[in-house]
Amino acid sequence: MEVYLESIKTAFLIFPFLAFLITLPYLLLQYHKYGSVPLIRSSIVYTFILYLLTAYFLVILPLPSKEEVLMMPTKIPQLIPFDFIGDFVEAFKETSGVLSFLKSPIVYTTLFNIAITIPFGIYLRYYFKKKWYTTIIYTFLLSLYFEITQLTGLYGLYPKAYRLFDVDDLIINTLGGLIGYLITPIVTIFLPDRDKIDKLSYKRGKVVSIYRRFLAFLIDIFIFATIMFIILALLNFNDFVLPLIIMTAIYYVILPTITSHTLGKYLVKIKLESKNKHKHLSIFIRQVILYFGIVFGPIIFIELNQYINGLITLFYILFTIYAYFEIFLKFFGRKKTLIYERLTKTENISTVYYIDDEENEPSQDTKSVINYNKEEVKDESRD
Secondary structure, eight states: OHHHHHHHHHHHHHHHHHHHHHHHHHHHHHHHHTSOOOHHHHHHHHHHHHHHHHHHHHHHOSOOOHHHHHHSOOOOOBOOTTHHHHHHHHHHHHSSSHHHHHTSHHHHHHHHHHHTTHHHHHHHHHTSOOOHHHHHHHHHHHHHHHHHHHHTHHHHTSSSOSSOOBHHHHHHHHHHHHHHHHHHHHHTTTSOOHHHHHHHHHHHHTSOOHHHHHHHHHHHHHHHHHHHHHHHHHTTTOOOHHHHHHHHIIIIIIHHHHHSSOHHHHHTTEEEEESSSSHHHHHHHHHIIIIIIIISHHHHHHHHGGGSOHHHHHHHHHHHHHHHHHHHHHTTTOOSOOHHHHHHTEEEEEOOOOOOOTTSOOOOOTTOOOOOOHHHHHHHHHO
């Protein structure tokens, strides 16, 4: 039991680092598909990852040294199905009662092998909506992966297997997955249905949150910084301001003016819209104010400060401070649009398609059509 607890403890210690690595890709996938990231979905996904990590460590830990493995007798794979039944009979004969029988290694090892895949069956049925036969196949494949991990000595890390490949483990693990599938309705009785989670995600995805916009901003900064580094490397890092101005104009101003989004916004299903009849001009001015004035403005301003009038300098500093203050408030729930959006009458809108109808399931709009309602859908069907 202590060995099992150590494996679980190790999984919980490593999980935060793994969660940190997958968070950005996870957010990107969720925003791209649904337009939002509900807490209930994130809780299910991350606990599933934690479960897989824990199960993996329970299989491979504790790790012996290579010297210890070399001294071990060679592990010959056990390929006879249901051989454990004979071991059960022998254990029962050798014990004096039911309690001592349950404490025998063959019994608690078998129960452990069943228990380790029960959560897998529950996740497959509840969240991934798999059928019973698919659950059996996936659980068998998971168990086979565990057994191959042991058979190969942790993929060649050890000179030979330090644990036994046992075909009975495949059978018992698969049984555990099936049991998990069967008890899912009882275990998840207080949890919302997967379809309801999807519906909630799509509904929330119709509103563009500041966190969704911030993720798009981070993606754009990463792409922009990569391009800038390549350009500056080609120029031997001799000049910085001019390439920055040119690339900012191309990536952040010209591109979104033509397409209504940057690459980051496209990936999280956001596009720019304007209430003015001159839509592209409004977007152009918006991007100039945002990126030449607020984002990269301070860098450019410092380099060009000697050419700028003192009064203009004071106005720019006050404007920039106020803009950053509004952005700061936005992260704490302020609903008012930001200053550069008010000045240009522009906004970020979601391109996630959602039909608000109980008879229709939410779906992703591959053509980036938004804000359909029931009446519009009916009109389209008449046409």
